[in-house]
Amino acid sequence: MKIQTFILCCMAAFIVNCQSNQKETIAETPPIEVKDTIPVHVPKFDYDTTKWLDLADLDPTIVMDLRYATANNFVEEKMYECGRCFMRPKAARKLVETHKALQEQGFALKMYDCYRPRPVQQKLWDKVPNPNYVARPWKGSEHNKGVAVDLTIVDKDGKELDMGTPYDFFGKEAHQTYTKFDNPEVVKNRQLLRRTLRKYGFKHIRTEWWHYSYKGKVVSRAISDMLWNCEN
Ligand SMILES: [Zn+2]
Structure with a gap:
């Protein structure tokens, strides 16, 4: 060989x-054990995050008291199937920054209302067809565009700061310029809300201390019909 x-x-x-x-x-x-259930990948977000963000997903420490998901609102009727706080992504991130700035001072944001779908705006209008209280659905409000929020400040115990009137109080006492309150803290509390939100790009309106809208650039300012999922 x-x-x-x-x-x-x-x-x-x-x-x-x-x-x-x-x-x-x-x-x-x-042999490899075959289990009865195969783990299914569940996405964290059930919506298009390029178009919307839910504030509760971004920061669960923001307090939610979404009044239109309950009968505790000025129309005394539940208007949303469930309460979720959506905003256009940039506006949502800026609101989280506002919340964090308040947290550093021992406070937190509490949300009353966020994005409001046009069909809900129509329902509100059908119930209260008065432009002094409800925006015309065909014209829309900043809420229908996903850039406006109704909100207040709570302290470390979750207690609302005294803002002089309840949410959705339609009268001169709710105006930003009204100052004749017995409690001198009211003006300071409103100033804290206004000053902090302004710093992060939100503007106020004259007649409602709780209403702010983001004035920066967002993905879209179109009036939206997006209805959120209530299954999760
Ligand atoms: Zn509002």
């Missing part, structure tokens, strides 16, 4: 030996 042939035979014998060893190793491995 030539030396080359001998080497080839040895290599072939080695490979066959290795393969047989592998077979033995596989045979010794216990």
Whole structure:
């Protein structure tokens, strides 16, 4: 036998030996247990995050008191199937920054209303067809565009700061310029809300201390019909 042939035979014998060893190793491995349920990937977000963000997903420490998801509102009727606080992404992120700035001072934001779908605006209008209280659905409000919020400030115990009137109080006492309150803290509390929100790009309106809208650039300012999922 030539030396080359001998080497080839040895290599072939080695490979066959290795393969047989592998077979033995596989045979010794216990069978993989097949479980009844296969884990399903559940996405964290059930909406298009390029178009909307839910504030509760961004920061669960923001207090939610979404009044139109209950009968505790000025129309005394539940207007949303469930309460969720959506905003256009940039506006939502800026609101979280506002909340964090307040947290550093021992406070937190509490949300009364956020994005309001046009069909809900129509329902509100059908109930109260008065432009002094409800925006015309065909014209829309900043809430219908996903850039406006109704909100207040709570302290570390979750107690609302005194803002002089309840939410959705329609009268001069709710105006930003009204100052004749018995409690001198009211003006300071409103100033804290206004000053902090302004810093992060939100503007107020004259007649409602609780209403602010984001004035920066967002993905869209169109009036929206998006209805959120209540299944989760
Ligand atoms: Zn509002």
